[in-house]
Amino acid sequence: MTSPEADVLDRAKPPPAPALIALSGVAKTFTARNGSAVRALDGVDLEIRPGEFVSIVGPSGCGKSTLLRMVAGLDPCEEGTLVLDGRAVAGPSGDVGVVFQAANLLPWLNVRENVRLPLRVGGRRAAEPARIDALLGMAGLGEFGAKYPYQLSGGMQQRVGICRALARDPRILLMDEPFGALDALTRERMNAELQRIWQTSGKTVLLITHSISEAIFLADRVVVMSARPGRVLRELAVPIPRPRSFDTIVSHPAYAALACEVRGLLSAEGGIE
Amino acid sequence: MSGASMQQGASAATLAATPARRRRRFAEVRGSLIAAGGMLVLLALWEGSVRFLHTPSYILPTPGSVVHALWSGLAVSPASPVGYYRPLWGTFHNAALGFVLGSLLGLVLGSLMAESRVIEKLLMPYAFALQCLPKIAIAPLVVIWFGFGDGSKIAIAAMLTFFSLLINSFTGLRATEPERIDLMRSLSASRFEIYRIVKLPNAASFIFAGLDMAVVYALLGTIVAEFLGAQNGMGVVITQAQSVNDVAGVFAALVILGALGIALHALMHRLERRVVHWADRGTN
Numbered sequence: 001m002t003s004p005e006a007d008v009l010d011r012a013k014p015p016p017a018p019a020l021i022a023l024s025g026v027a028k029t030f031t032a033r034n035g036s037a038v039r040a041l042d043g044v045d046l047e048i049r050p051g052e053f054v055s056i057v058g059p060s061g062c063g064k065s066t067l068l069r070m071v072a073g074l075d076p077c078e079e080g081t082l083v084l085d086g087r088a089v090a091g092p093s094g095d096v097g098v099v100f101q102a103a104n105l106l107p108w109l110n111v112r113e114n115v116r117l118p119l120r121v122g123g124r125r126a127a128e129p130a131r132i133d134a135l136l137g138m139a140g141l142g143e144f145g146a147k148y149p150y151q152l153s154g155g156m157q158q159r160v161g162i163c164r165a166l167a168r169d170p171r172i173l174l175m176d177e178p179f180g181a182l183d184a185l186t187r188e189r190m191n192a193e194l195q196r197i198w199q200t201s202g203k204t205v206l207l208i209t210h211s212i213s214e215a216i217f218l219a220d221r222v223v224v225m226s227a228r229p230g231r232v233l234r235e236l237a238v239p240i241p242r243p244r245s246f247d248t249i250v251s252h253p254a255y256a257a258l259a260c261e262v263r264g265l266l267s268a269e270g271g272i273e
Numbered sequence: 274m275s276g277a278s279m280q281q282g283a284s285a286a287t288l289a290a291t292p293a294r295r296r297r298r299f300a301e302v303r304g305s306l307i308a309a310g311g312m313l314v315l316l317a318l319w320e321g322s323v324r325f326l327h328t329p330s331y332i333l334p335t336p337g338s339v340v341h342a343l344w345s346g347l348a349v350s351p352a353s354p355v356g357y358y359r360p361l362w363g364t365f366h367n368a369a370l371g372f373v374l375g376s377l378l379g380l381v382l383g384s385l386m387a388e389s390r391v392i393e394k395l396l397m398p399y400a401f402a403l404q405c406l407p408k409i410a411i412a413p414l415v416v417i418w419f420g421f422g423d424g425s426k427i428a429i430a431a432m433l434t435f436f437s438l439l440i441n442s443f444t445g446l447r448a449t450e451p452e453r454i455d456l457m458r459s460l461s462a463s464r465f466e467i468y469r470i471v472k473l474p475n476a477a478s479f480i481f482a483g484l485d486m487a488v489v490y491a492l493l494g495t496i497v498a499e500f501l502g503a504q505n506g507m508g509v510v511i512t513q514a515q516s517v518n519d520v521a522g523v524f525a526a527l528v529i530l531g532a533l534g535i536a537l538h539a540l541m542h543r544l545e546r547r548v549v550h551w552a553d554r555g556t557n
Contacts, residue, residue, distance in 0.1 A: 121463075
């Protein structure tokens with residue numbers, strides 16, 4: 001079946017890495033307050049390779065946050081299989097860092113203590129001041145370690161949130177609409193920042209977002225989900241070279257085509273909001 | 274490096290704040306002057322009307338005679354058996370002990386109720402029933418159990434403190450934002466870590482509101498217990514003055530108790546501002 005030519009090509013390329021996150025037939029049913037069952041997810045199949053950046057977009061209530069919570073081990077996966085690095089997910093793992101909506105910092109801890117939090121709970125007692133300094137420096141927060149969250153802007157708060165998620169040096173970063181509360185300009189700046197952090201850290205990122213432009217700008221692959229019950233409608237590769245910038249990406253022909261396609265799929269599902 | 278820049282930032286902030294602080298200080302002084310002026314007018318009206326209407330002194334004494342009674346209670350040696358110092362210390366001592374005891378018990382039981390559904394289901398009916406009961410009505414019973422000594426005063430102060438702490442710490446701990454608990458769960462934090470690092474600081478505002486109420490309740494409980502029978506305390510000073518129709522003496526004791534209440538309230542407020550420094554700053 002394979003020609004000798006193709007064989008040579010295959011050997012020249014490294015073999016595709018096995019999936020770091022693999023979902024197959026994942027489904028979720030919630031019981032509503034009135035006792036009726038609500039099907040949130042229905043047969044989700046998705047594979048994410050190490051180092052990949054994947055964005056998930058979908059209509060509101062399509063279960064994408066539920067999906068992320070299951071990967072994070074916060075909600076149990078009762079139907080289908082959910083495998084992280086070859087092992088079924090049974091609960092929160094040190095290999096996963098979660099970036100929450102609106103930063104979710106603890107207001108009684110200063111920036112440093114917030115970033116240090118993952119290193120002092122869950123049976124860890126490591127004092128790694130150098131690691132915290134490096135993280136804060138990477139996020140441009142070097143001088144703000146002693147500040148409290150209420151002294152920071154929304155964008156800076158979310159940078160602290162990202163540092164905190166990276167504190168344990170997890171292989172996987174899960175982000176649930178992390179920039180949804182920011183204004184458009186700050187959001188673009190944060191996207192560029194996140195791209196830089198991702199490129200230097202080599203993490204595997206799963207990002208959930210409402211923003212089509214954010215999804216395309218950041219991702220290697222955009223996953224479009226259907227309305228409830230959520231399924232994977234389509235996966236679209238983003239063939240735009242990195243580092244990308246918002247100034248140039250909008251004029252890239254692939255960007256317009258992708259944005260158009262995602263928009264079309266979402267409109268058919270009843271819109272984004 | 275970051276330490277030096279922080280210091281710079283701090284000194285810059287102090288410089289920028291100075292004129293604003295001076296203006297605020299001026300406004301504060303002016304506010305106090307207005308309040309003091311109002312009080313002088315009120316006292317003058319009081320003195321004038323008592324003299325003009327010939328109100329008998331066992332109904333309403335003149336402010337002058339109240340000040341006189343105050344002075345005779347204050348201008349004695351602190352060790353003297355007459356005067357306010359010994360009874361005031363007795364009342365404060367018992368109220369403070371009851372306050373500390375009741376606060377600790379209320380915080381512990383409120384925490385257990387917030388953490389365990391079983392304990393909540395077990396204790397909530399009683400907590401609710403007792404919450405609706407005017408608890409001071411239990412005071413005579415407590416005196417029967419604990420006698421006329423310090424024990425009954427401490428017990429009543431502790432009981433009143435306990436309930437306001439129980440309800441407030443329970444409510445505050447249960448009001449923890451689910452996202453913050455999700456954060457801790459995502460880090461595989463233990464239940465006690467979640468309690469200590471997230472829930473307890475989260476409930477701090479509620480707990481301080483409870484403590485603030487409890488300070489006054491503890492004083493109230495102690496005084497009522499002293500009314501029911503005691504050898505020493507401001508409650509005794511009041512009942513003794515009442516028994517000889519010394520209304521000015523009663524007023525003077527009330528002024529002292531009011532001052533103590535205000536002082537304790539202000540202390541609580543300062544403590545809260547220091548501990549719960551992040552509150553009302555619009556987080557996230």
